[in-house]
Amino acid sequence: METKTIENKPLIHSLSRDELTGIFAEMKEPKYRADQLWSWLYVKKAFAWSMMSNLPSVLKEKLSSRFNLDSVRTDKTEGENGGTRKILVSLQDGEQVEEVLIPGGERKTVCVSSQAGCRFNCTFCASGQAGFRRNLEAGEIVGQVILAANVYGDRPTNVVFMGIGEPFDNYDAVLKAVRIINDKDGLGIGARKITISTCGVIPGIEKLAEEGIQVELSVSLHAAEDELRSKLMPVNRKYPLGSLIEACRRYFEKTGRIITFEYTMIRSLNDSAAHARNLVKLISGLPARVNLIPLSPVEEFDGQASTPDKAEVFTEILGRAGINTTLRMSKGSSLRAACGQLRFRKQNGV
Ligand code: SAH
Numbered sequence: 001m002e003t004k005t006i007e008n009k010p011l012i013h014s015l016s017r018d019e020l021t022g023i024f025a026e027m028k029e030p031k032y033r034a035d036q037l038w039s040w041l042y043v044k045k046a047f048a049w050s051m052m053s054n055l056p057s058v059l060k061e062k063l064s065s066r067f068n069l070d071s072v073r074t075d076k077t078e079g080e081n082g083g084t085r086k087i088l089v090s091l092q093d094g095e096q097v098e099e100v101l102i103p104g105g106e107r108k109t110v111c112v113s114s115q116a117g118c119r120f121n122c123t124f125c126a127s128g129q130a131g132f133r134r135n136l137e138a139g140e141i142v143g144q145v146i147l148a149a150n151v152y153g154d155r156p157t158n159v160v161f162m163g164i165g166e167p168f169d170n171y172d173a174v175l176k177a178v179r180i181i182n183d184k185d186g187l188g189i190g191a192r193k194i195t196i197s198t199c200g201v202i203p204g205i206e207k208l209a210e211e212g213i214q215v216e217l218s219v220s221l222h223a224a225e226d227e228l229r230s231k232l233m234p235v236n237r238k239y240p241l242g243s244l245i246e247a248c249r250r251y252f253e254k255t256g257r258i259i260t261f262e263y264t265m266i267r268s269l270n271d272s273a274a275h276a277r278n279l280v281k282l283i284s285g286l287p288a289r290v291n292l293i294p295l296s297p298v299e300e301f302d303g304q305a306s307t308p309d310k311a312e313v314f315t316e317i318l319g320r321a322g323i324n325t326t327l328r329m330s331k332g333s334s335l336r337a338a339c340g341q342l343r344f345r346k347q348n349g350v
Pocket of ligand 1: 122125162163164165166167197200218219220277296298339340
């Protein structure tokens with residue numbers, strides 16, 4: 001298609017601020033023009049070059065011939081106004097991902113995808129089942145945050161990388177996107193309001209510790225025994241619990257930042273008192289929080305959420321051991337649960 005060729009240009013939202021400034025310098029444009037464009041992109045969230053009223057037309061033409069402004073498009077929105085909403089997002093090449101908007105009190109959270117599909121195949125997660133297609137570019141992640149800002153009518157307060165994909169399997173693009181949305185003259189989303197969630201990819205944890213950026217790190221644990229965790233999360237064969245917890249300990253020592261462990265409670269599978277005691281043993285001595293989330297039933301996995309009494313006993317055991325624990329029993333609306341249900345839709349599928 002002709003339009004495809006025209007649109008086959010780099011995404012403007014994939015440029016870091018330094019890269020953008022560099023390009024303007026190359027074009028012999030003054031630096032303040034780059035700042036004006038940055039502001040159009042991330043403060044006013046312009047979706048057309050023509051909106052950028054204080055930029056000269058010649059410059060806008062040059063930019064539009066070189067860069068693509070439509071990083072992502074909304075294909076479909078589900079959910080009610082003011083409540084949790086799911087957006088099916090289309091990318092330039094026809095791939096699709098999902099994002100979830102979860103408003104709550106003062107919070108306007110958006111859960112973004114980092115990959116189209118996922119390579120990790122956690123058994124209870126719907127995202128990996130249709131396979132892996134490709135990494136998202138930084139601009140496609142940033143674009144999801146801008147879409148959320150447009151739906152909220154305001155910039156999101158919190159961004160969580162808990163949508164489709166494994167952020168540390170697309171490390172560079174994720175970190176680049178984090179820096180773009182964090183920029184104080186742009187969207188200005190505070191690093192501490194950005195959470196990266198990993199299934200336990202150790203090299204990513206090690207790299208993040210060196211970034212000098214104060215983002216939140218969540219590690220999806222879901223089991224404190226290697227055998228069970230390997231069954232639920234094949235990644236555990238490559239990065240088993242002993243080395244994973246060691247990496248978390250080094251992360252804490254290096255950054256002073258407390259890690260959150262996510263633990264999805266699956267009925268009769270990982271929710272007994274013995275499982276809770278094993279979890280206590282595993283993370284004892286490591287400053288950490290634990291988020292217990294009842295499984296969100298998905299058609300891809302034959303399992304159910306733990307019963308409330310099991311979840312309470314589990315919570316109590318952790319609490320008595322001095323571990324800061326939260327349990328969210330509210331079905332469906334829980335943030336991680338909503339994100340955990342995201343599916344990668346195959347192109348040309350039914
Ligand atoms: N790959 C990253 C981020 C994506 S998943 C990771 O694994 O952390 C975001 C969170 O949702 C993870 O904690 C994941 O284990 C959880 N999740 C996936 N499917 C779920 C389900 N059916 N019910 C509850 N949580 C789920």
